[in-house]
Structure formats: C-alpha cells, structure tokens
Amino acid sequence: MIKVSKETEYALICLVKFVQDNNKYSARELxxxxxxxxxxxxxxxxxxxxxxxxxxxxGPQGGYMFEKPAHSINLGRLLQILENPVETVSCLTHRNCRQSKKCNIRQNMEHIHHVVNDYFFSLTLEDFIARKSAAIGDR
Amino acid sequence: MIKVSKETEYALICLVKFVQDNNKYSARELxxxxxxxxxxxxxxxxxxxxxxxxxxxxGPQGGYMFEKPAHSINLGRLLQILENPVETVSCLTHRNCRQSKKCNIRQNMEHIHHVVNDYFFSLTLEDFIARKSAAIGDR
DNA sequence: CTATATACGACTAAAAATCTCGTATATAAC
DNA sequence: GTTATATACGAGATTTTTAGTCGTATATAG
Known part of the structure; x- marks a missing residue:
C-alpha cells in the first residue's frame, strides 16, 4: 500500500505545530x-x-519543545526514527527471502530505494512545511 | 514501514524474467x-x-507473455495496479481521519506524494531494469 | 473426452500496525 | 517531604492489512 505509518503522521502533525507556535507542549495537550x-x-x-x-x-509545567531549528531537522532522519526501517522492498533487510537465489530485482529495487531515500534526506522540516522539493533522481 | 508489497515484488520478478527471456511462461512454471x-x-x-x-x-501450452514492449510499460502504472492504492499518507484517500479538522500536514504530504508518484511514472520497466532514473522533482 | 491451463471469488493464516495498560522516575509547587 | 503532574518504558491486546489457500468455473490443444 506504500504509505507512512500513523506514528509518522502524528509526529509530523506535532512537529509542525511546534514550528508554527514556537512553544512548549505536553504530550497530553497535543x-x-x-x-x-x-x-x-x-x-x-x-x-x-x-x-x-x-x-x-x-514534572509539572513540563513537556516537549524543539531541541534545534526546523531547518536543521531532516525528513529522511525522521522517517528513519519512526518507520523502522525505511526499506522500500523487504529483501533489503531480509536478505534470505524464498526467491533470493534467483532474485532478479534486488539491485534495481535498491537503486529506487536510494533515489527515494535521498529525496527524503534532501528535505528539512522547514522545506516540508514550505512544500519545497529538491530534484529527485539524477543518480 | 514504507515498502512495496510482495505482490509487487513477485510481479516485477516475473516481468523482468519475461523481458530477459522474451518467452511465454505459465503461472506454474514461474x-x-x-x-x-x-x-x-x-x-x-x-x-x-x-x-x-x-x-x-x-489451455494446454498456454501461459502468459508480454502484450507490449518493456519500454512502454510504466512503473507508476504497475504500482497503481498492484498497490491499491499508492497514497503515501492515509488521509489522501480516507479524508475523514480523527485529525482532519485540525490537520496541518495534508497538503504537505500530498505534495511529497506527487513528487514520488511522478518519479515512478517517469520510469518504464526498461528503465527499471537498466537502473536508470529520470530527473523529476523541482515542483 | 481429457489433461492442462487461466479466471475468479471466498476464505484462512500470519504479520504488522495501532492502541492500551501498568509501573517507574523526575520535578515543580506547596 | 508530600503531592500532583509530567516523562520513560516495556509488555500486552486489538485491529487492520498482507500473504497465502481453497474451491469451482471456463477455455482449448491434442
């Protein structure tokens, strides 16, 4: 189905809120x-x-706030933290699938994975909010 | 976890085989x-x-073979057929999630979805096999 | 007519994602 | 120092999705 998890959605929603308000919030408030x-x-x-x-x-009055500015938070890194793992195709982590002997697509899938992954790593949270996008591909 | 389904993997494995051998194969053979x-x-x-x-x-001696050449088979189209649907983020199809009222990321996710989707649509099966990647992005 | 192939819907099983619960620890306010 | 409020974190239950299976129908070469 190719989609990000609810965890990633929830994280992004909150991170965007942190950026918009530049404020401290507790988990319960959010x-x-x-x-x-x-x-x-x-x-x-x-x-x-x-x-x-x-x-x-x-403690009381506690909560969460940004550790660093939005332009230094990387989207690829966020996915890495939240999507455990980003792999695009299962054989990238599970090398021994039932097709491994005769598999004819592993390197091709790996290439696509790198292109997409590099794209995510080219974007910061600030870019995400501004809906900017560096070029994808050209490897 | 962001990965393609086994269905897509299996399809690509077989399609690549069809391209390599330019042959007819039955489902059982494959x-x-x-x-x-x-x-x-x-x-x-x-x-x-x-x-x-x-x-x-x-019937006997039956099976499957290509209907059209590999360079006219589109990777985005294949995902469309096999991944039902490609959506990147769930709110793109399920508009009424529990956050919909206050959601602050829908358009941003949609933008990323388009970039990635356009990338897949820029690749043919031939490109996939050759591990080429057209440049898109810059939207 | 028969063996071999695709067509297709319903069903089951396995895996993963999502959500919940219980308990521990830190700290501000009083 | 006690209390209320917050994070920390692992284990478990539930729900959803994916992956795989089964049964039956249809087409066709020999």
Missing amino acids: AEYFNIPFELLAKILQKLSQNGILRSIH | AEYFNIPFELLAKILQKLSQNGILRSIH
Missing part, C-alpha cells in the same frame, strides 16, 4: 488538541527526544 | 522457478493481463 491517543503519542514524542529532535522537560 | 506460491502468483498475473500488461493464453 493528544487532546489533535485527538491522538495519548499513550501512543507519548511514545512517539519520547522517540523524538531520544533522538535529539525534541527536548523533554519532566 | 511459481516453481521462483519459489512463489502458485495461487498467489496466478492472481497477480491475472491482474496484469486484466490491465493490458500481459496477454494470457488458455
């Missing part, structure tokens, strides 16, 4: 505002802070 | 050669012939 399951969103925000995207503040 | 579940592959090949990619021949 979950209620966007109607996202709280426990799920909490784990997503934890992942983002574990990976240096957000800074977390414990 | 299933045995590539170690793909026969019934599943049969349905995939049926989809491809329903959509004008392959020609099917009934």
Whole structure:
C-alpha cells in the first residue's frame, strides 16, 4: 500500500505545530488538541527526544519543545526514527527471502530505494512545511 | 514501514524474467522457478493481463507473455495496479481521519506524494531494469 | 473426452500496525 | 517531604492489512 505509518503522521502533525507556535507542549495537550491517543503519542514524542529532535522537560509545567531549528531537522532522519526501517522492498533487510537465489530485482529495487531515500534526506522540516522539493533522481 | 508489497515484488520478478527471456511462461512454471506460491502468483498475473500488461493464453501450452514492449510499460502504472492504492499518507484517500479538522500536514504530504508518484511514472520497466532514473522533482 | 491451463471469488493464516495498560522516575509547587 | 503532574518504558491486546489457500468455473490443444 506504500504509505507512512500513523506514528509518522502524528509526529509530523506535532512537529509542525511546534514550528508554527514556537512553544512548549505536553504530550497530553497535543493528544487532546489533535485527538491522538495519548499513550501512543507519548511514545512517539519520547522517540523524538531520544533522538535529539525534541527536548523533554519532566514534572509539572513540563513537556516537549524543539531541541534545534526546523531547518536543521531532516525528513529522511525522521522517517528513519519512526518507520523502522525505511526499506522500500523487504529483501533489503531480509536478505534470505524464498526467491533470493534467483532474485532478479534486488539491485534495481535498491537503486529506487536510494533515489527515494535521498529525496527524503534532501528535505528539512522547514522545506516540508514550505512544500519545497529538491530534484529527485539524477543518480 | 514504507515498502512495496510482495505482490509487487513477485510481479516485477516475473516481468523482468519475461523481458530477459522474451518467452511465454505459465503461472506454474514461474511459481516453481521462483519459489512463489502458485495461487498467489496466478492472481497477480491475472491482474496484469486484466490491465493490458500481459496477454494470457488458455489451455494446454498456454501461459502468459508480454502484450507490449518493456519500454512502454510504466512503473507508476504497475504500482497503481498492484498497490491499491499508492497514497503515501492515509488521509489522501480516507479524508475523514480523527485529525482532519485540525490537520496541518495534508497538503504537505500530498505534495511529497506527487513528487514520488511522478518519479515512478517517469520510469518504464526498461528503465527499471537498466537502473536508470529520470530527473523529476523541482515542483 | 481429457489433461492442462487461466479466471475468479471466498476464505484462512500470519504479520504488522495501532492502541492500551501498568509501573517507574523526575520535578515543580506547596 | 508530600503531592500532583509530567516523562520513560516495556509488555500486552486489538485491529487492520498482507500473504497465502481453497474451491469451482471456463477455455482449448491434442
């Protein structure tokens, strides 16, 4: 079906909100505002802070805020954190599928994976919000 | 997880084989050669012939062969046939998700979807095999 | 007529994504 | 120092999607 997970959607929705308001929000505030399951969103925000995207503040009046500016947050990196893994085709990680002996598409799929992946890595969160896009392909 | 389905993998494996050998093969031959579940592959090949990619021949000595040359078979079209649908983000088809009222990423996701989709539509099966990639992007 | 092939819908099984629960830890406010 | 509010994190349940199977019908070469 080729689509990003709800986790990635939820993460992007919140990150865009952080950019728009330049503010600190708790997981509960964001979950209620966007109607996202709280426990799920909490784990997503934890992942983002574990990976240096957000800074977390414990205790009352705590919450999350940006660790670094939107133009230094990379979209490819976000997918890497949230999509475990981005692979485009399963044989890129599971080398021993039932077709591996006679597989005739692995390198071709890998090439496409790189093109698409490079595209995501060429975009920052700022680009995502501005709907800018560097050129894809030309490898 | 962002990857193509087994159906797409199996289809590409067989299509590449058709190109390499320029031959006619039955579903059973291909299933045995590539170690793909026969019934599943049969349905995939049926989809491809329903959509004008392959020609099917009934009866003994029957099977499948190309309906048109590899350079006129489009990768985006193949995904369209096999991935039902290619959407990148779920809100593109399910407009009423729980966040729809306050969603702040739909148009941004749509933009990315178009860039990636256009890339796939810029490639033919021949390009896929040659690992070429046309440049698109810059939208 | 028979063997071999495609056509196609319904069903089951397996895998993955999504969501929930329980418990631990940190800290601001009082 | 107690309490209320927040993050941290692993385990488990549920739902959805994908992958694979089964049964039956139809076409056709020999």
